[in-house]
Amino acid sequence: MCRWLAYSGSPVLLADLLFAQENSLVVQSRHSRLGVEAVNGDGFGVGWYGAQEEPGIYHSTEPAWSDRNLREISGHASAGRVFAHIRATTGSPVQQTNCHPFRHGRWLWMHNGAIADFTLVKRDLTLEVEPALFPHIEGSTDSELFFFLALTYGLEQDPPAAVARAVGFIEETGRRHGVEHPIQMTVATTDGETTWAFRYSSEGKSRSLFHNTDVSTLRLQHPDNPTLQRVSDDARLVVSEPLGSLKGAWREVPESSCLVIRGGQEQMHPFSPSPAPSPSSATATS
Template sequence: MCRWLAYSGSPVRLEELLYKPANSLVMQSKHARMGVETTNGDGFGVGWYGSEPYPGLFHSTEPAWHDRNLRELSAQASAGRVFAHIRASTGSAVQQTNCHPFRHGRWLWMHNGLLKDFPAVKRDLAIAVEPSLFPQIEGATDSELFFFLALTFGLEKDPPSAVAAAVGLIEDVGRRHGIEHPIQMTVATTDGDTTWAFRYSSEGRSRSLFHSTDVSTLRTQYPDNPMLHALADDARLVVSEPLGDLVGAWREVPESTCVVVHGGGEDLLPFSPAAA
């Protein structure tokens, strides 16, 4: 379906995240190890926070491995909070407005998964979006509509509760249309200061999700690894699949869990849908 990463910590060049790891996101665009599809070539996007009060975005419909502009940008640009996503479409068109991450004000959002039988439930879900938000929907994906449902239910005030309400509505609408397992999701969202990531599916067999472990501990375990010495202690990653094979560097996020990353730490909280 898709692969993504969410980085926070001291500023790093984008190429350190997108190109240099052994199983980098660009590598995963051709050879994903844990995704439903091996190839994720239906476009990509990068979101980052710089000097402006809102995040920057770069979207392209080219495969990530083929885009020269991405390589040029990644060699120069650096940021302390980065969202990056490679897309494998589940049916919607390959166009820039369908590429993740999506943006609203200071917020970014990206999703791996699908709303099952989306054409059947799209109308019912769309009319649940706050009317003042609806004109800002630019693309045709289930992922963007999911984002605007979460915004409708208060994402900017309480992200876990808002996502729980959005998922609750999606499951309710889906089951009223006879869909047994209405949603499959790993989601990441951020306001530029905190990142929230969610792993959940209606069938209880969710797409893969991992978070990095403490960098200072890894330095002690691997004193000769130069990559670890280049990272600050507050560096944290949440990823669809590990960026490398270093033993102890990654922990799988359990089913039905919300990961909250703030500063140099993370908390894992139980997640379940709620009545909208």
């Protein structure tokens, strides 16, 4: 399906995240170790927070390993919060508007997984989107529609509750259409200050997701590692698969969980779908 990473901490060059690591995201685009597909070559995207109120994004339909502009930009741009995603399409076209991360205002969103039998449920899901939000949908993926369902249910006010309602509605809709396991997901979203990462699937066998252990502890264990010496103590990474084999560096995010990262603080909470409210009570902002 896809691979992604979410970074927060002291500003780092995008190249350090995308190219420099043993199992970097660009390496994973050709040789994923834990993904459903070994190759994720159907485009990529990077989102980062810099000088403007809204995050910048760069999308390309080229494979990440062969895009010269990505290597050029990432060697010069740095940021303290970065989302990056490499894509393996589950059926929607390879086009820039279908590349993650998706953006709405200050919010970024990316997804690994799929809404099962999307063509069967797409109409019902689309009609649930708040009318004021609907014109902002640019592509044709299940992932972007999932984002706008979460926005419809109040992502900007309460992300865990909104995602739980969106997942609840997706499951309810899928099962009404005879879909046994309606959703498979690892999701990351951020407003530029906090990152929320979710791991869940209807069948209880979710795609892989990891987060790094405390940087200050790792520095003591690995004093010769240059990357660890450069980043701040509050640096945090959430990744589809570990970026390297450094002993003790990675912990798996448990099944059916929501990881919340703000500054150097992180909290793990159980995650489960909840019944979606009626459209009239859903909250959204455009």
